[in-house]
Amino acid sequence: SxxxxxxxxxxICQRGTSLTIQCQVDSQVTMMFWYRQQPGQSLxxxxxxxxxxxxxxxxxxxxxxxxISRPNLTFSTLTVSNMSPEDSSIYLCSVWGQGNEKLFFGSxxxxxxx
Amino acid sequence: xxxxxxxxxxxxxxxxANSTLRCNFSDSVNNLQWFHQNPWGQLIxxxxxxxxxxxxxxxxxxxxxxxxxxxxxxxxxxxxxxxVYFCAVELIWGKLIFGQGTELSVKx
Numbered sequence: 001s002x003x004x005x006x007x008x009x010x011x012i013c014q015r016g017t018s019l020t021i022q023c024q025v026d027s028q029v030t031m032m033f034w035y036r037q038q039p040g041q042s043l044x045x046x047x048x049x050x051x052x053x054x055x056x057x058x059x060x061x062x063x064x065x066x067x068i069s070r071p072n073l074t075f076s077t078l079t080v081s082n083m084s085p086e087d088s089s090i091y092l093c094s095v096w097g098q099g100n101e102k103l104f105f106g107s108x109x110x111x112x113x114x
Numbered sequence: 115x116x117x118x119x120x121x122x123x124x125x126x127x128x129x130x131a132n133s134t135l136r137c138n139f140s141d142s143v144n145n146l147q148w149f150h151q152n153p154w155g156q157l158i159x160x161x162x163x164x165x166x167x168x169x170x171x172x173x174x175x176x177x178x179x180x181x182x183x184x185x186x187x188x189x190x191x192x193x194x195x196x197x198v199y200f201c202a203v204e205l206i207w208g209k210l211i212f213g214q215g216t217e218l219s220v221k222x
Contacts, residue, residue, distance in 0.1 A: 031208050042200065043212045090155055096208065097159075102147060103202070103210055105157040 002027060002095050006106030013083055013113050020079045021109045023093035028073035033103075034066070037090040046091075049076045083113045116141045116205055120213035127191050127220050135186040135216045137201035145204035146177055148186050151215075152197045160186070160199075191220045 003026040013019050023032060034046040047055045047068055055068040069077045080087050092108045117140040127133055139146070148160040161168050161175040163184065168175055172191075177184040188195055198217050202210040 033208070042214045043202075045209055045211075048208060092157065100208075101145070101162040102159045104159060108155050108157075110155065 001102075002029070002097050002104045004093060004095060004104060004106035006093055006109060008109055009107060010110035011112070013111065015084050015113055017083055018079055018081045019083065019111060020077050021091055021093075023076045023078070023106055025074045025095050029095045030073070031096070032070065032076045033094045034068065034076075034078045035092045035094060035105075037092065037108075039088065043092070046078070080111065083111075085113045087111065088113045116143070116203060116211055118201060118203055118211055118213035120199075120201060120216050122216060123214065124217045125219070127218065129191060129193060129220055129222050131191050131220075132187070132189045133191060133218070135188070135199050135218075137184040137186070137213055139182050139184075139201075139203050141182070142179070143203040145210075146184055147202050147210065148175055148184070149200045149202065150195075150197055151200065157200075188218075191218075193220045193222055196220050 005024045007022050032049045035043045037043050045058050046061045047057045049055045049068045049070040051070045051073050067079045090108045090110050092105050094103050094105045119138045121136045146164050147162050150158045163175045163177045165177050165179040172189045174187045196219050198215040200212050200215045202212045205211045
């Protein structure tokens with residue numbers, strides 16, 4: 001399994017501001033994934049973060065709104081920019097475990113935008 | 115794109131009861147996983163099961179890939195089993211598509 005530390009665990013933010021979420025993994029991984037879970041909903045993939053290249057965004061998500069950094073093989077950040085109440089969600093980072101069979105998740109960041 | 119449908123959407127059980135959760139998917143997949151999201155939001159990977167049957171304690175899962183469905187069995191349910199159960203399939207390598215989940219509530 002993989003141990004994933006994510007912070008902050010929760011935050012309350014004002015509209016128009018930005019929040020950066022950090023994700024640290026206990027081993028080197030090629031890809032890290034960022035998911036969003038809106039209230040009462042399932043998980044939706046935002047983007048895939050590869051070290052040394054730009055992140056790949058899924059349909060409906062853009063870099064200006066969700067810039068991602070991946071400075072090394074154990075760390076990534078997701079920024080939620082110019083927030084609005086519609087951005088209130090849980091944001092989760094994830095990585096594949098050894099053997100690429102199981103996906104493991106961090107504990108998530110509960111974001112509330114007022 | 116691939117569709118992942120879970121049923122039932124909600125389930126209420128008395129402690130000790132058994133249950134079966136279902137996941138249907140619309141296309142062939144290389145990877146299928148079951149997750150449990152506890153009431154505090156933590157996602158736990160239960161099974162990697164692209165085909166066949168696996169068991170882990172009171173939980174077991176079966177995937178019939180040729181018929182495009184997977185089942186998660188919970189026996190002798192406990193209140194700690196409460197939460198949301200998701201199945202997810204791999205669309206492109208590394209990217210999982212999640213179903214809408216089954217919300218389970220186990221009453222003492």
